[in-house]
Amino acid sequence: MKSINTSAHIPTEIEVENIAPNKIKVIAYPFESGFAVTLAHPLRRLLFSSTVGYAPIAVKIDGVTHEFDSIRGMLEDVALFIINLKGIRFKIKTDEKRVVLNYSFSGPKEITGADLNNDDVEIVTPDNYLATLNEDAELNFSVIIEKGVGYVPSENIREDIGTDYIALDAFFTPVSKAVYDIENVLVxxxxxxxxxxxTIETDGLISPIEAFKNSMEAMYAQMSVFKGILDIEVTTNDEDTSAGVELGKLLQSIEDLNLSARSFNCLERASVKYIGELALMTEAELKNLKNLGKKSLEEIKQVMEDIEFPVGYEFLDETSEKLRKKIEDLKSENNEG
Structure with missing residues (x-):
């Protein structure tokens, strides 16, 4: 007879294979049936939407008023020039979120990504083609490079640039490919x-493994909102769920705040035993506790802010009353009232 499990199997094996420059395979197993796609699908979405990259968001070209214009002596019209420009991958060398780059070229010349390198940016696609100028052509243009994530349409950019610039659709993500397969494996x-x-491939702005790490960090960060669920007290009545999240944490002892001995002793002498009592107090009430110094006051306020229940927290009336009642009951049970 097959054994009956009481918990899902935890996968233990992971492999990373380098396929080509900026392209890898990440293999993980064994997952129970259904668990693999549950994890793989959101990770794929996060690979495209959460990895930071750089993109041109606007361009200004001397003598050009709109994207359907043309430039004397340049092989490409402006629309094709813009398409080629968006295919060149820029990387800002500093911590700046945005830089404005100015370029000037004279013909005859074939312009590629390598010609756009300067002190502000590195071009990670130096061989990408931009435009061709004939012998009597001149091309002067400015381009705004921005740091961001995901995709932002040009309509959302227009208000943030000068009227003499042409807004561009911005493809920030450095991930050019992210696909997954689910295969059966024998256990x-x-x-x-x-x-x-x-299978993950990037454009060279970052490595594929770094992009994968970013997606996992984004998933963990998004899921952290559910940590509070661990503090909910299991009840058999219809207690409000949000109140349960609050009460679970706030009915813990002040010992769990890891306060300094001076601050803890002051609260204990004032018969403050539970975290919720501090959240229910106003700052003025806390200041009035006997022998509570300024340093201890600031420490308590900071610790309560860190757990997201600052002193004087604004509860719903019914939650506030429920919390007071719970604390009174606990003190009564422990002969602390």
Whole structure:
């Protein structure tokens, strides 16, 4: 008879294969049936939407008033020039979020990404083609490079640039490819376990493994909002769920705040035993506690802010009353009232 599990199998194996420059495979297994796609799909979405990159968001060209114009002596019209420009990948060398680059070229010349390198930016696609000028042509243009994530349409950019600039659709993500396959893998005598095979490719702004790490960090950060669920007290009545999240943390002892001995002793002498009592106090009430110095006051305020229940927290009336009642009951049970 097959054994009956009481928890999901935890995958233990991970492999990374370098396929080509800026291209890898990430393989993880074994997952129980259904778990692989549950993780792979959001990770793929986050690879495209959460990895920071750089992109041209606007361009200004001397003698050009709109994107359907043309430039005397240049092989490409402005629309094709813009398409080629968006295909060149810039990387700002400093911590600046935005830089404005100015370029001037005279013909005859074939312009590629390598010609756009300067002190402000590095071009990670130096061979990408931009335009061709004939012998009597001149091309003077400015381009705004911005740091961002995901995709931003030109309509959202127009208000943030000068009227003499042409807004561009901005493709910030440095991830050019992110696909996954789910394969079956045998575990002992069970062929229904699964393997995730990710194929990830970037444009060179960052490495594929760094992009994958970024997506995992984004997933963890987004899921952290649910940490509070661990503090909910399991009840058999219809208590308000949000109140449960609050009460679970606030009914813990002030010992869990890891205050200094001076601050803890002052609260204990004032018969303040539970974190919720501090959240229910106004700052004025806290200041009036006997022998509570300024340093201890600031420490308590900071610790309460760190747990996101600052002194004087504004509860719903019914939650506030419920919290007071719970604290009174706990003190009564422990002969602390």
């Amino acid at each position: 002992e005598d069970n062929p229904n376990f699964e393997k995730i095979v990710f």
